[in-house]
Amino acid sequence: MSFISVTPPAAASDAAASSIESAYLSFRLGSQLFGLPLLSVQDVLDPRPLTRIPLAPAEVAGALNVRGRIITAIDVRSRLGLGPRADQSRYSSIVVEHEDELYNLIVDAVGEVLELPPSQYEPNPPTLTAAWREFANGVFRLESDLMLVVDVRKLLCFAT
């Protein structure tokens, strides 16, 4: 299990100007970079045994025990309609809280915590497919990459 050290946001200078947060935890699915608002992240976990839940929606990878709490694992790849992971045993997961319940988002790899100025932010490009627009909350232009901001609430609203 790795822990994230969060540096407090430098100056809340113009952050108030928009509702866009400035700190993100990045992760990758294949080559695509995504960012989760850091405030919604509870923990980052290494792979651990999952209990399958028969008849659950396809996106639900199973349930696991994290310090005595039962957490539902969501396969973000399956949620986004991406194909299965090349190496099933190598993945990372991010624990987020949503409506008082904990969810474990399974992703390919967890990156670093990024402090991003609102100036790099842009709303969803209109060409984004409908499926992705559903959960994406805009894009950050990084130097070498584009980071899609994930809206946790929308990501997890599929079955409720």
Added chain:
Amino acid sequence: MDDLMREFLAETAESLAILDLELVKFEQNPNDSEILMNIFRVMHTIKGTCGFLGLSRLEHVAHAGEDVLGRFRDGVLQVTPSSVTVILACIDRIRAILGAIEERGDEGSGGDDELIGQLRAIAEGRPVAPPSTAAAAVVSGEAIEAAAAADAPVISDEGFPVAAELLWECEAAMQAGLPTAAAEVSPPAAPATPMAAEVATAAGHDGAPPPAMAAAAVDDHGGERKAPAAQQSIRVNVEVLENLMTLVSELVLTRNNLLQMVRSRHDSEFADPLQRLSLITTDLQEGVMKTRMQPVGNAWAKLPRIIRDLAVETGKSLDLQMFGAETEVDRQVLELIKDPLTHMVRNSADHGIEKPHERLAAGKPETGVITLRAYHQGGHIIIDVHDDGRGLDTARIRRKIVDNGLASESELDAMGETEIHQFIFRPGFSTAETVTSVSGRGVGMDVVRTNIERIGGSIELKSTAGRGSGFTIKIPLTLAIVSALIVACGGERFAIPQLGVRELVHVSPQGENSVEIVNNTPLLRLRDRLLPLVMLHDLLRLDEPADLAAKSYFVVVTQVGAQSFGIVVDQVFDTEEIVVKPVARMLRKIPFYSGNTILGDGRVIMILDPNGIATTVGQTTVAADGGADGGGRHHESGTELILFDAGGSRKAVPMALVARLESIDAAAIEEVGGRRFVQYRGQLMPLQDVGCGFAGDEHGRCAVLVFAAGSRSVGLVVDRIIDILREPLHISFPPELPGSLGTAIIGGKATDILDAAHYLTQAFSDWFSSHDGEADAAEDRPAVLVIDHSAVSVNILAPYLANAGLGLATALDAAQAMQVLASGRRIDAVLADVGQPGGDGFAFADAIGADPLFASLPLLAVALSPTAKLAERARAAGFRGLAAKTEPATLLQLLLPLIPMETTTLKVAA
């Protein structure tokens, strides 16, 4: 609302509950100064406090009440039922005002003048007209006085032998002598001390107290210990307790987790401290559980008042005896059983107990006794509600069942009394002929049962006509931690709460328990009963589908309500105490999980919900109703029938006729020359449509009944196989269309009895007749001659005979029969109808009786409705026996031993 007010409301509500109980006791025992003191004290406190809080309306009412009680106390006034009724009304008013305060924050407006006037009148000794009819009250009052001597066990469940009384007197004397010491030694008993002193003083004044007095005092002692122990307790918000409970549950799980880790390695240095941690955790768990425990008597507190009011209202004389009120139960459970219990006690009082004159006429004491008893039994609390009334009226229940269409007369005939009684638990059932204000409000025993089963409990009923009826409720002590069976299926583990698990059956190819497949629906033959099976593999769509034929596996026999079914799993591990946690919100739509939990090894496990699984079993177990008492009906009469849907109507065919049930792919059906075939077991099998086409269901599958004779088979395509039932086959309406033998009531519904012969002869016109070709080549094929002028009867019998490997010759009357015999055709036995007017069977018997050639030919008589007289006559005429035409299976059992045969491929239902 400020805290002070909230505290006052809570405290007063509690006091009022005690008052209700005390007042009823007081009415029965008006000379008991202890009870009177209690009541007076409570009333006084209410009056005092509300004066302090500025609640003037409440104060006035309480004041008037207190005045009357004061007069009672001083001995100025005689206690009468009517005055108690007014005091009870006064308490009700106080409660109503309190309710208003709680809701709106003020006392509300309303005239109390009438009530206060009545109270004043009583205080001044003037006669009053109480709210309810005085006459009824007097009747009941007398009765209650008569029963006063018997009211001793109201609280304590022990009798009061002389020794106990002596002990109590000694104790009282000692406490009176050493009040401080007693209080220190046993703090919980402290509130009882001043009272004990009073008793002792009273004893001192009057010399020896009368036994009744002593008993009543003991009584109070028991009650008192619980009630104003308030000084020894603090109020804790329920939420705090719930949180605590959750935390302890987590702790238990963590402990289990640790234990499992340490157990796997030897001489770990953690072993000892962990052992201590484990013990402490268990103690802590028990301690926290205890905080949730409440005496079951709290759920009963209102009952004496309800019974008292009922006695007045119905003019009955009732005595409610309560035992084991101190038995403790989880407060969550308590809340849930409160209403069902009240309902049942009301039912007993309203419907169970007869009017006094009826009781006297029946030679019973005038006062009806309702007994409420609670005790612990291995992790459960058992509550008995019993009355000594008239018992359930079976005839009336029967009528009601038929009126409501819950079952038919013939079905009821096959049932025992106990089974019929079970119907009162069905929805929409109430036997009260007149709806009184007391019961019959549309909620019935079905609601009671549902409520009890919802918390994993069960309810049983016993009733003896004229002697009374009793309900036994079994409920778990707590809902927080349950014992569960851990099973595995398709590589996954699941927990099944043990409450519903009746037994485990191991099924293997070599074992004695066999699983039969009917239209892909597996059924387990278990002690002469067919148990529907739910394949967990299929239900949860797990990998590696179960191969029932080859593997060994386990059947978890589960009971939900009256319904029993088996859950088929791969493996069974052990049982474990689990803490049920709700499943994540997005999984709540799946009906098969009641929760999830963490096992000792730290893995998450899903908890299966037998209730949810039972819904998939559907209504298949109508016949298993009342099977709660074990083996069920062993010797069921009737014909085993396969029930199915075809062409939009419900049809049935005797199971014995059908060789196999298959499910075929609709796409595999081939059409040749307007007829349809399917390749089946290396042959082309003709398919007959029973009015539903060959399209198949949504999965493109067709259910097929396969009939076979010799090497030939015919498949009848139907919409859906519903069930297999064993019922008497009484065809009540003649057929309207070809292909039907008529209509009968099967499983409580009108059902067409399929004329298998009609369809079989459509496929093979010679299905029953000569069987030229191969059949005739085998000259030694035994054959039966059926003499019957009804083609329908022959049609019923023919398939059975064909199935049994018998050839068939038919004759309409005796003369024709003689011709058949003379033709030289092989005939091994004769079935002759003797029931019809004209008696062709008898004529035939006469005819061949004279011929020595046929002297050894076995004759069997058949009739539509055999009687003993007919049987006698048939025997005299030379028949070997008499059988009913409507029960071909029985008929065959009689017939077959008469025919010498090397091989019989008979498929007789067990």
